[in-house]
Amino acid sequence: xxxxxxxxxxxxxxxxxxxxxxxxxxxxxxxxxxxxxxxxxxxxxxxxxxxxxxxxxxxxxxxxxxxxxxxxxxxxxxxxxxxxxxxxxxxxxxxxxxxxxxxxxxxxxxxxxxxxxxxxxxxxxxxxxxxxxxxxxxxxxxxxxxxxxxxxxxxxxxxxxxxxxxxxxxxxxxxxxxxxxxxxxxxxxxxxxxxxxxxxxxxxxxxxxxxxxxxxxxxxxxxxxxxxxxxxxxxxxxxxxxxxxxxxxxx
Numbered sequence: 362x363x364x365x366x367x368x369x370x371x372x373x374x375x376x377x378x379x380x381x382x383x384x385x386x387x388x389x390x391x392x393x394x395x396x397x398x399x400x401x402x403x404x405x406x407x408x409x410x411x412x413x414x415x416x417x418x419x420x421x422x423x424x425x426x427x428x429x430x431x432x433x434x435x436x437x438x439x440x441x442x443x444x445x446x447x448x449x450x451x452x453x454x455x456x457x458x459x460x461x462x463x464x465x466x467x468x469x470x471x472x473x474x475x476x477x478x479x480x481x482x483x484x485x486x487x488x489x490x491x492x493x494x495x496x497x498x499x500x501x502x503x504x505x506x507x508x509x510x511x512x513x514x515x516x517x518x519x520x521x522x523x524x525x526x527x528x529x530x531x532x533x534x535x536x537x538x539x540x541x542x543x544x545x546x547x548x549x550x551x552x553x554x555x556x557x558x559x560x561x562x563x564x565x566x567x568x569x570x571x572x573x574x575x576x577x578x579x580x581x582x583x584x585x586x587x588x589x590x591x592x593x594x595x596x597x598x599x600x601x602x603x604x605x606x607x608x609x610x611x612x
Contacts, residue, residue, distance in 0.1 A: 363448045363449070363497070363498070363499065363579070367576075367579060367580025367581070368389065368392050368393065368580075369389055369395065369448030369449045369499075369579070370395060370396060370448055371395060371396040371397070371398075371445060371446060371447050371448045371449070372385070372386055372389060372395055372396075372397055372398070372447070372448065372449040372450070372451065373397075373398040373400065373438075373441045373447045373449070373450040373451065374386060374397070374398070374399050374400065374401075374450075374451045374453055375400045375426060375450070375451065375452050375453060375454055375484055376400070376401060376426075376428075376451075376452070376453035376454025376455070377398075377399025377400050377401035377407055377410060377423065377424075377426070377453075378399075378401045378404065378406040378407050378410055379451075379453035379454060379503075380551075380554060380568040381453055381503060381548070381551065381568045381571050381572065382451050382453030382503075383410055383414075383568075384568040384569050384571065384572035385449075385451055385453075385501070385571075385572045385575050385576070386414060386419075387414075387417070387572070388569070388572040388573060388575070388576045389449070389576060390414065390417055390418075390419055394417065394418035394419045394420070395419050395420075396419070396420045396422075396444065396445065397414055397419045397420065397421045397422070398421075398422045398423075398424060398441045398444070398447070399411060399414075399421060399422070399423050399424070400423075400424045400425075400426035400437055400441060401423070401424075401425075401426050401454075402425065402426065402427055403423075403425055407423055408423075411423050422441075422444065424437055424440055424441060425437070426454075428454050428475070428476045428480035429472075429475055429476065429480065431475075431479065431480060431483050434480070434483045434484050434487055435487045438484065438487040438488060438491060439487075439491075442491050446495050446497075446498070447491070447492075447495075447498060448497075448498055448499065449498065449499045449500075449501060449579060450488050450492075450498065450499070450500050450501065451501045451503065451575075452481055452484060452485065452488075452500070452501065452502045452503060452529075453503050454476065454480070454481075455476060455477050455481075455503070456472065456473055456476045456477060456518075457515075457518055458472075458473045458517065458518055460514060460515045460516065460517055460518065463517035463518070464516070464517050470517055473517055473518060473521055474520075474521055476521075477518070477521035477522060477524075477525060478521045478524040478525055478528075481502075481525050481528065481529075482524075482525075482528050485500075485502070485528060485529060485532055488500055489532060489535070489536055489541075492536060492539065492541040493536065493539045493541065495541075496539060496540050496541075497540050497541065498541055498542070499541075499542040499543070499544060499579045499582075500529075500532070500536070500541065500542070500543045500544070501543075501544050501546060501575055501578070501579065502525070502526075502529035502532075502543065502544065502545050502546065503546050503548065503571075504522055504525055504526040504529065504545050504546060504547050504548075505518075505519075505522040505525075505526075505547060505548060506547050506548065506549055506587070506592050506596050507519040507522050508520075508521075508522030508523035508524075508525065508526045508547075509523070509526075509547070509596045509599070509600060510596070510599055510600050511523070513608070526545060526547070529543060529545045530545055530585070533545065533584050533585075542579070542582045542584070543584060544575065544578040544579060544582075544583060544584060544585070544586065545584065545585050545586075546571070546574065546575055546578065546586055546587075546588060547585070547586070547587045547588070547592065547593075547596075548566065548571050548587075548588045548592075549565065549566055549587070549588060549589060549592040551565070551566055551567065551568060551571060551588075552565050552566070552567055566588055566589055570588060570589065571588040574586050574587075574588040574589075574590075575588075
């Protein structure tokens with residue numbers, strides 16, 4: 362259980378090789394070793410992540426997880442909770458994709474939608490049931506500012522994150538009566554493997570900086586946070602820009 366100062370004893374990362382997800386684990390583990398469950402497709406990256414956390418004293422379990430294998434999600438999450446309560450669960454998987462391919466190739470568009478939205482809803486429903494049974498815990502949903510207003514440059518990805526954000530924002534309200542906290546996190550451009558090769562946007566952030574925002578959100582039970590915080594005001598302004606002007610912006 363999360364203690365009085367907001368330190369968890371256990372954490373589940375769905376998307377266990379996510380740089381942000383792993384940075385969140387390391388941030389929490391800086392206070393004390395944790396029981397960690399990393400759910401991801403088997404790979405050398407997963408093995409390396411497990412070894413790194415074990416070197417810090419964490420007890421780490423790796424579970425095979427494929428976002429597209431929807432019929433396996435409930436079983437994966439059941440196995441994660443089988444070893445004891447999960448204090449923090451992080452939904453950290455996702456695809457950025459190529460927008461020009463995504464709006465012209467059906468398979469690419471459907472894959473983005475299934476991974477970023479359908480799979481996220483699937484695990485969200487399974488996690489909600491487990492957390493309701495526990496009566497405590499925090500569910501961290503890594504959304505994106507891209508979901509707040511679709512831009513020509515990444516509107517397919519943005520549309521999937523808009524759905525993701527709406528689902529977990531609603532789950533925040535649905536789980537509150539059960540004592541379960543949900544934090545929707547909206548990162549700005551994050552310099553990571555996912556964005557490698559792209560020109561960083563002004564105010565580009567890092568996985569470690571996003572992790573610090575997440576740790577603060579869990580400890581203070583915040584339900585909606587931006588990383589970095591000024592992104593909130595930028596996106597608020599962009600949401601209200603008239604469409605004829607918005608389409609001329611170099612974004």
